[in-house]
Each structure stands twice: as C-alpha cells, then as structure tokens.
Amino acid sequence: xxxxxxxxxxxxxxxxxxxxxxxxxxxxKDIGTMYLTFSLVMFLVxxxxxxxxxxxxxxxxxxxxxxxxxNQLIGVHALIMIFAALMPAATGFANWMIPLxxxxxxxxxxxxxxxGFWLLPPSAILLTLPFTLALFGIGDGAIATGWTFYPPLSxxxxxxxxxxxxxxxxxxxxxxxxxxxxxxxxxxxxxxxMTLMKMPMFAWGWLITAFLLVATIPVLAGAxxxxxTDRHFGTHFFDAAGGGDPIMFQHLFWxxxxxxxxxxxxxxxxxxxxxxxxxxxxxxxxxxxxxYSLWAIGALAVVVxxxxxxxxxxxxxxxxxxxxxxxxxxxxLAVLFFCWIKTMWKGSMTFETPMLFAxxxxxLFGIGGLTGxxxxxxxxxAQYHNSYFVVAHFHYTLFAGxxxxxxxxxxxxxxxxxxxxxxxxxxxxxxxxTAISFNLTFIPQFFVGLAGMPRRIPDYALQFAEFxxxxxxxxxxxxxxxxxFVYVIIKCVKGGKKATDKVWEGAEGLxxxxxxxxxxxxxxxxxxIK
Amino acid sequence: xxxxxxxxxxxxxxxxxxESANAKLAKKMVWVxxxxxxxxxxxxPLYDVLCSITGxxxxxxxxxxxxxxxxxxxxxxxTVQFTSAVMPxxxxxxxxxxxxxxxxxxxxxxVLFEAKNITGQVVVGxxxxxxxxxxxxxxxxKVECFCFVNQSLKPGExxxxxxxxxxxxxxxxxxxxxxxxxxxxxxxxx
Numbered sequence: 001x002x003x004x005x006x007x008x009x010x011x012x013x014x015x016x017x018x019x020x021x022x023x024x025x026x027x028x029k030d031i032g033t034m035y036l037t038f039s040l041v042m043f044l045v046x047x048x049x050x051x052x053x054x055x056x057x058x059x060x061x062x063x064x065x066x067x068x069x070x071n072q073l074i075g076v077h078a079l080i081m082i083f084a085a086l087m088p089a090a091t092g093f094a095n096w097m098i099p100l101x102x103x104x105x106x107x108x109x110x111x112x113x114x115x116g117f118w119l120l121p122p123s124a125i126l127l128t129l130p131f132t133l134a135l136f137g138i139g140d141g142a143i144a145t146g147w148t149f150y151p152p153l154s155x156x157x158x159x160x161x162x163x164x165x166x167x168x169x170x171x172x173x174x175x176x177x178x179x180x181x182x183x184x185x186x187x188x189x190x191x192x193x194m195t196l197m198k199m200p201m202f203a204w205g206w207l208i209t210a211f212l213l214v215a216t217i218p219v220l221a222g223a224x225x226x227x228x229t230d231r232h233f234g235t236h237f238f239d240a241a242g243g244g245d246p247i248m249f250q251h252l253f254w255x256x257x258x259x260x261x262x263x264x265x266x267x268x269x270x271x272x273x274x275x276x277x278x279x280x281x282x283x284x285x286x287x288x289x290x291x292y293s294l295w296a297i298g299a300l301a302v303v304v305x306x307x308x309x310x311x312x313x314x315x316x317x318x319x320x321x322x323x324x325x326x327x328x329x330x331x332x333l334a335v336l337f338f339c340w341i342k343t344m345w346k347g348s349m350t351f352e353t354p355m356l357f358a359x360x361x362x363x364l365f366g367i368g369g370l371t372g373x374x375x376x377x378x379x380x381x382a383q384y385h386n387s388y389f390v391v392a393h394f395h396y397t398l399f400a401g402x403x404x405x406x407x408x409x410x411x412x413x414x415x416x417x418x419x420x421x422x423x424x425x426x427x428x429x430x431x432x433x434t435a436i437s438f439n440l441t442f443i444p445q446f447f448v449g450l451a452g453m454p455r456r457i458p459d460y461a462l463q464f465a466e467f468x469x470x471x472x473x474x475x476x477x478x479x480x481x482x483x484x485f486v487y488v489i490i491k492c493v494k495g496g497k498k499a500t501d502k503v504w505e506g507a508e509g510l511x512x513x514x515x516x517x518x519x520x521x522x523x524x525x526x527x528x529i530k
Numbered sequence: 531x532x533x534x535x536x537x538x539x540x541x542x543x544x545x546x547x548x549e550s551a552n553a554k555l556a557k558k559m560v561w562v563x564x565x566x567x568x569x570x571x572x573x574x575p576l577y578d579v580l581c582s583i584t585g586x587x588x589x590x591x592x593x594x595x596x597x598x599x600x601x602x603x604x605x606x607x608x609t610v611q612f613t614s615a616v617m618p619x620x621x622x623x624x625x626x627x628x629x630x631x632x633x634x635x636x637x638x639x640x641v642l643f644e645a646k647n648i649t650g651q652v653v654v655g656x657x658x659x660x661x662x663x664x665x666x667x668x669x670x671x672k673v674e675c676f677c678f679v680n681q682s683l684k685p686g687e688x689x690x691x692x693x694x695x696x697x698x699x700x701x702x703x704x705x706x707x708x709x710x711x712x713x714x715x716x717x718x719x720x
Contacts, residue, residue: 108552108556109552109556112556176563179559180556180559180560180563181556183555183559184552184555184556184559187555188548188551188552188555189548214559214562214563214566215562215566216566217563217566218563218564218566218567218569218570219566219567219569219570219573221567221570222567222569222570222571223570226571226574237574240658240713240715241617241656241658241715241716241717243592245577245581245587245589247586247587248573248574248577248587251573251577252570252573255573313587313588313662313664314586314664315584315585315586315663315664315665318584318586
C-alpha cells in the first residue's frame, strides 16, 4: 500500500477534487469507474421497470396498468438494459482494464473518453423523462413500440418516440467515440513487445466489438433519423402510402441489431477465458483458435440480420440463406465453448465467486445459444416467432450471457480496482440466488412460449397462469438478489481485507503486476514484453 | 497472422509521434463511421432495386405498362385471389367485386373493386398493392389500375374501379396461385 500512496502523491498535481474531478477527468480509471457506476444504476432502473411488467403478468387480466403503459415499460426496459446497462458496463471494464492489460499509461484519446461518458446521463434522462412529463399532462408517456422502433407504430407514436430517437443518437455517438478510442489504444499504445497475437483475450474481444460498433451504430442512427423525418418532415421512407416500405426499417434496424447482440457479448467472451484460466491455474487453451473464432463471429454477425423477421415475408432462397448463415455461427461459437471447457480440464480448480459466475455462465449461455438454433430454423420459427420462447432465449443470452458474465468480471477485478477483497460468502450467496431465480424466471417462459403465449402483451390466456405466476415470483427474487450485489460492491469499496497485488493465485497478466488499487497514473514507463 | 505480429517496429516511439499517430488513426475511424452512415442511406435505393428484381416486398409496377403482344399460354391456369384492407383513418368501405379469377398467362383480364366513402367529407385515398408470394409480384403486370393515382370520393359516393392486368408467361412453373392485396391509405392533403 505504501507504494500506492507514494505513486499517488507524486502525480497528484493538477487535477481538481470533488465533483469537478469527475466532470473534467480524463483519467481512464476515473472514467471506467463512472461507466461502471452509471451501468449499475441503470441496471437497477431497468430492473425496476421489468418488475412492473412481471407484477402485471402475475395474473391474467389487467390489474395494475393500462396496456399502453405496459408497452412503454417493455420498450424502455430493453433500451435501458441494452444501451445504458450492458454496453456501459463493458465500456467501463475496457477503460479500466485495457490500458492496464496492455501496459499503456492511459487511453489514447482521453478527452474524447470524457465526452463519451458524459453523453450517457443526458441520454438516460431523454429515455425516461417522458414518463415524468406524462404525469404533468405533457405527451402520452415514453416510447411504446418496444426497443425495435418498428414503423408504422413508431411513426404514429407520441413524443416518447422522439425522445427515444434523440437518446439513441446520443448513445450512438457515445459508443462510436468509445470504440474509436479503444481501437486507437489497442493499435498504438501496446507495451513494446506485445504483438497483437500476445494481447489479452479481453483486448481481442473489445477490438472486434469496437469495429462492429463503428460499422453498425451509424446504420441505426441513419434508420432512426429516417424515422424522425418520416414523423415530422413529410418523408416517406417507411410510409407505404407514400411509396415507402415499413419492412425496410426492419432490414436497416437488424443490420445494426444483430451485430449489436455480439457487441454485447464479445467483451464478455474476452474476459471469461481469463477468469477460467486464473481459477483453473493453467494457461488458456487454444488462444489462436479463440481469436480466429471471435473474428469469424464478428464477420458473420453482419450478414445474418434477417433471421429476426423470417415471418415478415421474404423469398424462399433468402430464408434459406439467412437460416444457414445463422446456423453457421454456431461453429466458431462451439470452438469457443470447447476452448473454455478445455481451459478448465484437469486444472486445479477453485470456485471463488468470479469462477462460480464464469462456470454458471458457460452453462446458461450455452442454453441461450442452443435455443437460438431452434429459432434460426425457418420452419420452427414460424411457430415460435414473437412468442415467450424468444423472450426466454434472449434473456439466457443477454442476462446470463451478458449480465452474469459482467458480474463475473466485477467480482474478478473488484479487488484490483478497490484494493479490498469483497465479502466472499455474500458473493457466493449472490451467485446462487441469481442463478436459481434466473432459471426459475425464464424456464417457465420457454414452456409458455412453446405453448403459444405471445410476447409484449399485458394479458394472457388462463392456461398460462401457473407458469407466469412462478416466473413473476422468481423475477422478484432475481431483482431483490441484485440488492445484495449492490451491497457487496459498496461494502468492498468502503473496506475489507486488503487485496494483494496479484489478488488471485493463478492470475496472469500485466494488471496483476500493479498494486491494488493501481496508482492514479500507472505504466508511465511502459513495461517490455518478452 | 505473421504480418500482424511484426507491427512492433512500426509503432510510434516519442510522445509527439504517438499523438499524431493516434489522431491519424482516430480520423480514419471517423471516416469509417461516416461511411457507414452514408451506407445506411444508400441502402434505401438499394433496397428498392433489390425489391424490383426479387419481389421482396410484394410491390407491383406502379405505372401502366404499354401493351405488348404477350403470347397466351393456354397450357397453364393461374388463380389470382383478391383481398382488400382499409387502413386506420380512412372512412371508406373497400372490397373486391370477385374473390378470385383463374386465367391463362399472357391473357389480359379486367377485375373490379368497389369503394364507398362513408364519411361526410371529400376523402382522398391511395391504394398500395402487395402480392404473395413475393416472387409472383414481378410477373403480375398491370395495364390499368386505380392504384396508379389518388382516388377522390365525395361524401357517400360509391365508385367501381377497374384493374386490367395479365400474368407474364415467364412466371416460374411452381407458382399456380397468387394473392393480390390492396390496402387503401388516407391521402387527403391536410
């Protein structure tokens, strides 16, 4: 700890303290912390919204809210979880850990970094403000189209749609800036001797994510801009009466939307192998195979989009192409799964909280991936499209595959970031509560989906009542378990057993050579990699 | 991956070099982002071209074809079914006068649709066609259609509107049935 204090004092020259420190900071650790904090807050906001949804679905019939408000909750829940919880969490880790992992003093473009973060709070406000405005009789609430903005509904919608469009613009600018920063950092700032093929896997995951973001976020920005001009300036991009085509929006949206799925997951695929190797105490298996698989998935991600709307109507050859190309993604993904499992194989495994999350993540994300193969089948999709089967599938990929992965990362790096060990017992409790209640929430949704319950509807047939009741009770357990997560984090930030530099016995990588917590300015002299 | 592995010697060494290299690469990435924004808008005409070739969106020709002597193929019978829809905001009744017809490819047929304005105002509407299966839309050729222009109906007025069309004999062999649907949209200037 003494080295930390010295290093900290030495460089503690001209940055302001208090609120101005956070507003003006260009330090990658500060910005990373802000991203992660913002993400945690928005995770709770988005979670609170979905508890409203599950409360309404506790019983058939309409009890708590009108259908329009229900639709608003559905749409804003998804937008917040995707853009304001999952993406900022991954960016927060990137800011904190990429410079430490590649031996760089900071991110390449620190001012851009600050700007990228401070666009997020305004966009979160834009997304949620219409709820409040509606209370004062202004407008009719938030966007009620679901997160996908499909016209004609989104062209007919109220001011909530405009707010959401501008929020998406800001979020898009923010993530493109963050991505450019990461790409430049990874190409120009690696320590001498660290070739690309010696980069940590997390850096690889993020590099591909960043390329996907730069290539596809502008397409989303373009699509919602067309929506805006259709709404207010008399254009007919998506208006059939004026010669436009609403189906075109689905193509534009999912050209962004499918790569977005991998944007959310690739950073996690990066650090999960690092966690597995740490707690298996043996080197990562198949580093090259993993890197190539990540590239293959990144490339396939942009050519499979239309599997999201097989039922919207398209020629049979197109259906077949999108089906086969979608299924082809399972090949590189299977390579990754084998590498993850082989990394653990015959290792000296221990099951601290990050490892519990990582191993649970492999199983649950695996279920998410396999159920995706069912939906990729054109013939099966005709039955399961827009059913609760889809809802359960993408929560296995995005809650288990995304958020539980992020949680593994939080427990893995929290001692490094704060200098204190978190409460291991509570951490394990958090894992088991989350894993069990998550499964109890979503397994019943597979069943009701197979039986034909449609998604995005506040009411349902009596035959689905029992499963929905189980799902709702488990969802509340899942939500409340996350308060434990918040408590563990706060407790760890405030104090606890001091963490060693290496933190974990099997930890490998540059970040573990620094003190815990690392000094405010680290690697001002770049280490040399042999 | 060998070329990638040897980039070390190319990496900037001094602080000034690093900053200019960073700015350069960042600018390149901004161009990539700008390029993909442009690409999004370029997809709009691209989509129209793709649709007119593949019939992806079920649209038919929206201007009258000059009549060519198509050879009638009496060896095949094609059934064309008709459906109609009135979009929200348009106070009309609108339906096809016949549920379906069966015809030989190449033969010109006339079918009738009837629209009635049930409001107290003059209302202008625009019919938008869609053919299922999509691929058939390329082969359904219209000689005359009420959907080529706006239709205006006085209060309470009823109008019988003709559609003259033929099926291109080049229609793929596996298509023997198609559905032509018309949706009428409100098009009154406000």
